[in-house]
Amino acid sequence: MMIHTNNYILNIKELWDDVPEEYLSHKERYENAIKKAFIVLKVLRQLHTGNIQITDHRTPTNVYSIQDGIFRNVNPLLIHIGLFWSTIAAQASTEQQAEWLQPDSSMIGTYVQTELGHGSFIRGIETTATYDSTTDEFILHTPRLSAYKWWPGGLGNTANACLVMAQLYINGTCHGLHIFLAQIRDFDTHKPLPGIKVGEIGPKMGFNTADNGFLGFDNHRIPRTNMLMKNVQVLRDGTYVKPKHDKLTYGSMLLTRVTLISDLAYQLSKAATIAVRYSAVRRQSPIKSNEPERQILDFVSQQHKLFITIASSHVYRVVGLWMWNSHKRVTADIHEGNMGQLPELHALACCLKAISSRDASALVEQCRLACGGHGYMMASNLPQIYAYTTAAVTYEGEYTVLLLQTARYLVKFWRLAAEHKPLPQNFAYFEDYIKKNFEQWRNSPEGIIEGFKAIVAGKTKAAYDTLQCNLRNGREFEEAWNMASVQLTNASEAYARSLLCEVFWKETVQLSTKVSKSLAIVLEQLAELYLMYWALEKHGDLLLYSTISRNDIEALQSRYEELLALIRPNAVGLVDAFDIRDEVLCSTLGAYDGRVYERMMEEASKSPLNEDVVNESFHKYIRPVTMKNKL
Numbered sequence: 001m002m003i004h005t006n007n008y009i010l011n012i013k014e015l016w017d018d019v020p021e022e023y024l025s026h027k028e029r030y031e032n033a034i035k036k037a038f039i040v041l042k043v044l045r046q047l048h049t050g051n052i053q054i055t056d057h058r059t060p061t062n063v064y065s066i067q068d069g070i071f072r073n074v075n076p077l078l079i080h081i082g083l084f085w086s087t088i089a090a091q092a093s094t095e096q097q098a099e100w101l102q103p104d105s106s107m108i109g110t111y112v113q114t115e116l117g118h119g120s121f122i123r124g125i126e127t128t129a130t131y132d133s134t135t136d137e138f139i140l141h142t143p144r145l146s147a148y149k150w151w152p153g154g155l156g157n158t159a160n161a162c163l164v165m166a167q168l169y170i171n172g173t174c175h176g177l178h179i180f181l182a183q184i185r186d187f188d189t190h191k192p193l194p195g196i197k198v199g200e201i202g203p204k205m206g207f208n209t210a211d212n213g214f215l216g217f218d219n220h221r222i223p224r225t226n227m228l229m230k231n232v233q234v235l236r237d238g239t240y241v242k243p244k245h246d247k248l249t250y251g252s253m254l255l256t257r258v259t260l261i262s263d264l265a266y267q268l269s270k271a272a273t274i275a276v277r278y279s280a281v282r283r284q285s286p287i288k289s290n291e292p293e294r295q296i297l298d299f300v301s302q303q304h305k306l307f308i309t310i311a312s313s314h315v316y317r318v319v320g321l322w323m324w325n326s327h328k329r330v331t332a333d334i335h336e337g338n339m340g341q342l343p344e345l346h347a348l349a350c351c352l353k354a355i356s357s358r359d360a361s362a363l364v365e366q367c368r369l370a371c372g373g374h375g376y377m378m379a380s381n382l383p384q385i386y387a388y389t390t391a392a393v394t395y396e397g398e399y400t401v402l403l404l405q406t407a408r409y410l411v412k413f414w415r416l417a418a419e420h421k422p423l424p425q426n427f428a429y430f431e432d433y434i435k436k437n438f439e440q441w442r443n444s445p446e447g448i449i450e451g452f453k454a455i456v457a458g459k460t461k462a463a464y465d466t467l468q469c470n471l472r473n474g475r476e477f478e479e480a481w482n483m484a485s486v487q488l489t490n491a492s493e494a495y496a497r498s499l500l501c502e503v504f505w506k507e508t509v510q511l512s513t514k515v516s517k518s519l520a521i522v523l524e525q526l527a528e529l530y531l532m533y534w535a536l537e538k539h540g541d542l543l544l545y546s547t548i549s550r551n552d553i554e555a556l557q558s559r560y561e562e563l564l565a566l567i568r569p570n571a572v573g574l575v576d577a578f579d580i581r582d583e584v585l586c587s588t589l590g591a592y593d594g595r596v597y598e599r600m601m602e603e604a605s606k607s608p609l610n611e612d613v614v615n616e617s618f619h620k621y622i623r624p625v626t627m628k629n630k631l
């Protein structure tokens with residue numbers, strides 16, 4: 001069967017709610033979401049087997065975006081699709097993949113790593129997998145309360161299998177963290193298997209349809225062949241065959257961090273679409289007293305809040321793709337046994353995931369505030385987008401923890417520079433900074449990129465010097481590192497910003513040669529706006545570490561304001577170009593037709609509190625008090 005993805009999915013009636021999900025209970029929300037998830041899964045399976053084929057240009061990523069409209073929250077199968085299958089595909093041996101990656105598999109899985117007691121410091125994970133050579137099995141065990149798995153999406157009710165991260169023990173020796181496939185519920189009855197304690201963790205700020213769960217094992221046995229064995233093996237006699245790199249087990253986290261950058265770009269494009277369209281409809285006060293009230297989008301301060309969101313969505317889309325291609329390249333190298341590029345990829349993924357999630361949640365919140373009171377309504381969809389986006393600052397590697405990973409990488413190169421040892425080309429600017437080879441400031445995108453590199457060098461130097469000073473004062477390295485950690489995270493943040501500026505500008509300039517002249521002008525304006533915005537935000541750092549002057553900063557400010565005015569006529573066109581359907585945007589404020597007030601009234605009429613003209617609580621609670629006082 002040939003289908004048009006959007007029309008096909010949009011026409012499946014059971015996927016669309018009559019009652020807004022905010023009015024459902026926690027349990028009803030989940031049940032509604034799981035019903036939809038399995039309708040979608042069926043479609044995906046048909047796509048996979050070729051029983052149905054897409055006739056439009058949409059890819060699975062576009063199909064993924066439609067799910068935002070279907071669920072308004074999170075698909076309970078997100079981790080099953082996004083992490084469970086991808087981890088098996090990346091870390092299971094060929095034989096294991098042949099057995100487990102069947103399109104008609106009964107397994108609904110999740111990725112089970114975090115515990116009540118440990119999330120960031122995964123070496124501290126307490127779940128054990130002990131090899132029993134007499135039966136050729138691993139025994140999974142949760143030794144204490146803090147070792148209970150806690151958080152995995154879909155674990156609460158949906159999953160019947162999972163990939164568990166546990167400490168591997170063979171003959172009393174701990175070999176560290178490894179991944180094991182464990183069935184946790186009966187495929188037919190869905191009852192937890194003996195020795196499994198599983199449940200859901202309760203309501204959260206967002207992600208409420210994701211049935212995040214807890215899990216404990218009481219000496220639960222699984223076959224030896226259920227350890228993921230592509231990179232590392234345990235043989236029948238208990239021999240441990242080491243991986244080529246001891247962090248290959250962390251590969252799924254790396255991949256998800258890379259993928260997330262693009263997902264956050266998409267969340268930003270939704271928020272920008274809502275806030276810009278609303279700002280074109282909303283009128284509030286004249287600018288000159290004798291004029292009619294103006295669209296709030298004409299207020300320059302409003303443009304300042306919104307155009308950076310449009311630009312940032314483009315930045316993260318471009319950088320997300322750039323990282324995706326790097327990941328593909330490095331993975332191919334790893335297959336050939338070459339691990340050389342892995343540390344760099346990890347360092348980039350860590351700081352870019354951290355900064356993209358922090359930027360995205362701050363900018364979504366900025367869009368909400370830019371919509372005034374109406375942005376606070378759930379029907380604007382901005383609160384839900386915020387709750388979804390801010391979670392990404394924490395999951396898949398907490399913000400500070402990831403920045404500190406990148407700092408290790410920066411400090412290594414600073415040490416080389418300080419010791420006058422050869423540096424890779426992309427860190428040659430460290431040497432320039434040490435030799436005080438400062439370029440004359442240029443008020444141009446290229447000049448700003450150089451300026452940001454000087455900030456990275458200056459901040460890495462400051463952190464490194466503090467670290468050395470702490471060491472000289474007799475501190476042990478880890479303690480000295482902790483004492484310097486504020487400066488270390490600052491250096492990482494600056495590094496991420498310099499990468500974002502450089503990659504975005506270079507890719508935009510390249511793209512501009514391939515599109516029409518008028519489009520190229522707009523794309524370059526957006527890229528320049530992004531660089532100017534951050535140069536102004538960080539002007540204090542530029543004054544500290546680059547050759548910028550006060551006059552240069554004033555000129556930057558003027559150019560920035562000029563760019564706001566240049567982008568204004570194209571603002572609505574730019575968000576329309578994100579091409580997000582109303583059914584996906586789910587917003588009274590952001591719909592394409594601009595019927596904001598009509599839609600708000602229509603949504604309000606769905607409130608159960610409007611079902612009765614006089615709510616029964618009046619007779620029960622209000623009247624007895626108010627009438628008694630009157631008597």
Ligand SMILES: CCCCCCCC/C=C\CCCCCCCCCCCCCCCC(=O)SCCNC(=O)CCNC(=O)[C@H](O)C(C)(C)COP(=O)(O)OP(=O)(O)OC[C@H]1O[C@@H](n2cnc3c(N)ncnc32)[C@H](O)[C@@H]1OP(=O)(O)O
Pocket residue numbers: 040044060061063064066067078081082111113114119120121122123153247248250251253254259260263342343346395396397398401405408409
């Ligand atoms: C209609 C519907 C249709 C649906 C259609 C679907 C189709 C889909 C198609 C497309 C989809 C596209 C969109 C996808 C969008 C995705 C959205 C995803 C939403 C996700 C939802 C939520 C998921 C959340 C999951 C989780 O949170 S899982 C748990 C994550 N946990 C963490 O991240 C823990 C963080 N901690 C750590 O990573 C580690 O503890 C640590 C901090 C790295 C430290 O580790 P450790 O203690 O072992 O390290 P050290 O001994 O200190 O050594 C450090 C050295 O190791 C190096 N290192 C560390 N990690 C790595 C690594 N990963 N790779 C390489 N090297 C690594 C490090 O560099 C150090 O090296 P050194 O040389 O400096 O020593």
Ligand SMILES: Cc1cc2nc3c(=O)[nH]c(=O)nc-3n(C[C@H](O)[C@H](O)[C@H](O)COP(=O)(O)OP(=O)(O)OC[C@H]3O[C@@H](n4cnc5c(N)ncnc54)[C@H](O)[C@@H]3O)c2cc1C
Pocket residue numbers: 079111112113114117118119120121150151152153207212391394395396397398399400401404485
């Ligand atoms: C919505 C959501 C979905 C999730 N889904 C999954 C899932 O599917 N599977 C799964 O396994 N997990 C999942 N998680 C768990 C998630 O990965 C962890 O919450 C995350 O890795 C952070 O760990 P933590 O909660 O232990 O925070 P902590 O590490 O306890 O962090 C608390 C604070 O301590 C600070 N801190 C911790 N260590 C250091 C350090 N070394 N140096 C400096 N500061 C430090 C942090 O910066 C932070 O400020 C999910 C979480 C959320 C919120």
